[in-house]
Amino acid sequence: MTIASPTTGFLLRSRLQSLLDILHQDGYTCIGPQLRDNVIHYDVLDSVDRLPQGLSDQQAPGHYQLSPAGHQRYFAWANGPQALKPLLFAPREALWQSQADTDGRLRFSEIIPATEPIAVIGVRACDIAALTIHDKHFLQQAYPDPCYQARREKLLLVAVNCSHPADTCFCASTGDGPHVSYGYDLALSELDDGFIVEAHTEKGLSIQSRLELDTVTAAQRETAHADNLHAAQQQTRSLPARNLQRLLFENLEHPRWEDIARRCLSCGNCTSVCPTCFCHSEFDDAALDGSSSNHYRQWDSCFNQGHSYIHGITIRSDTRLRYRQWLTHKLGSWHEQYGRSGCVGCGRCISWCPVGIDLTEEAAIICDEQDHA
Numbered sequence: 219m220t221i222a223s224p225t226t227g228f229l230l231r232s233r234l235q236s237l238l239d240i241l242h243q244d245g246y247t248c249i250g251p252q253l254r255d256n257v258i259h260y261d262v263l264d265s266v267d268r269l270p271q272g273l274s275d276q277q278a279p280g281h282y283q284l285s286p287a288g289h290q291r292y293f294a295w296a297n298g299p300q301a302l303k304p305l306l307f308a309p310r311e312a313l314w315q316s317q318a319d320t321d322g323r324l325r326f327s328e329i330i331p332a333t334e335p336i337a338v339i340g341v342r343a344c345d346i347a348a349l350t351i352h353d354k355h356f357l358q359q360a361y362p363d364p365c366y367q368a369r370r371e372k373l374l375l376v377a378v379n380c381s382h383p384a385d386t387c388f389c390a391s392t393g394d395g396p397h398v399s400y401g402y403d404l405a406l407s408e409l410d411d412g413f414i415v416e417a418h419t420e421k422g423l424s425i426q427s428r429l430e431l432d433t434v435t436a437a438q439r440e441t442a443h444a445d446n447l448h449a450a451q452q453q454t455r456s457l458p459a460r461n462l463q464r465l466l467f468e469n470l471e472h473p474r475w476e477d478i479a480r481r482c483l484s485c486g487n488c489t490s491v492c493p494t495c496f497c498h499s500e501f502d503d504a505a506l507d508g509s510s511s512n513h514y515r516q517w518d519s520c521f522n523q524g525h526s527y528i529h530g531i532t533i534r535s536d537t538r539l540r541y542r543q544w545l546t547h548k549l550g551s552w553h554e555q556y557g558r559s560g561c562v563g564c565g566r567c568i569s570w571c572p573v574g575i576d577l578t579e580e581a582a583i584i585c586d587e588q589d590h591a
Contacts, residue, residue: 219420227431228438230412231290234266237376240428241337246374249305250339251298256284258298260305263339270295277384277565279574293340293408296384299570301345301493302338306369307352310516313365313500317510329512331365337374341402343395344387344564346377348493350401354556355496374421377402381445383453386565388578391456394562396449407442414442455568455578457561458585463550465585470542472584479538481573486519488567488575489544494560497525520544549581 229237238248242264250263253270263269274287275295287294312329319325356366380389380396389395398405403422407414414434417423489495499518504511518525521540526533534540552560561577568576 220418221420221423224416224418225423225426226414226416226434227426227429228412228434229406229415229429229431232412233430234292234413236429237425238263238266238339240425241374244335244425246335246337248337248339251293253284257282258284258295260298260300260338260340266292269293269340274382275384277386277569279386279568279576280571281574282569289410291408291410293378293380293406294382296380296382296387297342297344297564297566299491299566301491301564301566302341302349303352303493303495305336305338306349306366306373307356307496307517308365310514311365312512312514314513315510316513318508328364330368333368333372335372335374336369337376339376339378341375341377341398342380342564343377343398344380344389344562345493346375346398346401347389347392347394347562348564349375351494351556351558351560351562352496375402375404377405379405379407379442379446379449381408381449383449384565384569386455386568387453387563388455388457388565389563390450390453391458392559392561392563396453397446407445409438409441409445414438455565455576457549457559457563457578457581461550461553462559462581462585463546463553466546466550466581469584469586470546474580474583475538475542478541478575478580479536481575482521482537482541483572484521484537484540485572486521487570487572488577489519489521490517491566491570492548493562493564493566494548495519499524520547545577545580545584 241248248263249260251258251270252261252268258270269292271292272287272290273284273295276283277296311331314326314328316324316326356363377398379398383396403419404425405416405418415426415431417426497518497520498515500513500515502511502513520543523532534543548560
């Protein structure tokens, strides 16, 4: 539950481990960013020594690289390829099982995943915005998704205000960052000597009350505020926050779609790293003796041929149509479903596209940015 007035305190860098220790004492498995395979990836975190201290990231279309930054900050980077999505919407999971009785009748049983409390450290504003969209999709419809719901109810978020956006970030233009303003339990603003810690919920306040905190000084607040302003001003890419549905659907035959198709590999990287994409396919895995079968859900992409296969016909048979489907849905018809664009400005689709296709550039050309109606 959100508290009426967030409270703050200052946590010295040397005391950050105490935050993990308190979360462990409360029964949480901590998940946090760490270096793996030359990228920053979320994994189980027991010690602050595993955090990516002193690193910065350089991102550009089709490019991601880490390098020493000459400081001791833990979170002075934008984001890696992973968001919150795989922690809540599993890449592959069983939904139900069917079993045959001795008389041949089938019995169906729902499979609800065994879950444990998870605390995610270092969540950015763009990923909280994406989580809010997923909450609308998986929880606020007529039939809440029980697998997602089981994980969501045991999730605690320790957010970090982003101070070092990548060249591919544009969350300021979509209104989703770089400062976190909702959806978290605790928020950290990292300074050179420690963190301003802000509690936003009763769970967060309970944890904050057990930390050894100092009073936040006016100079520390000013530095954090300046970092936040600089992070927003540093972003050179932008995407209109307004509804682009009319402009996109009026330009379904724009020649730019063909140009994109000549470059796009239909690999699905953009949808895999996107924190809001939720397309999936389903299949059955039957036992060899025919006695039982598990029904699975796994991530899919609108760039896959089978995604639009209906009764012997592939509706979107080429890359032009598949990219057009992705962009018009993400930036256009998503407004009909969720009241906003499906893009939160994280820039992952730009960095992790093998050929460096830039969503912001393509949207500007197709929608003709001279038309601001």
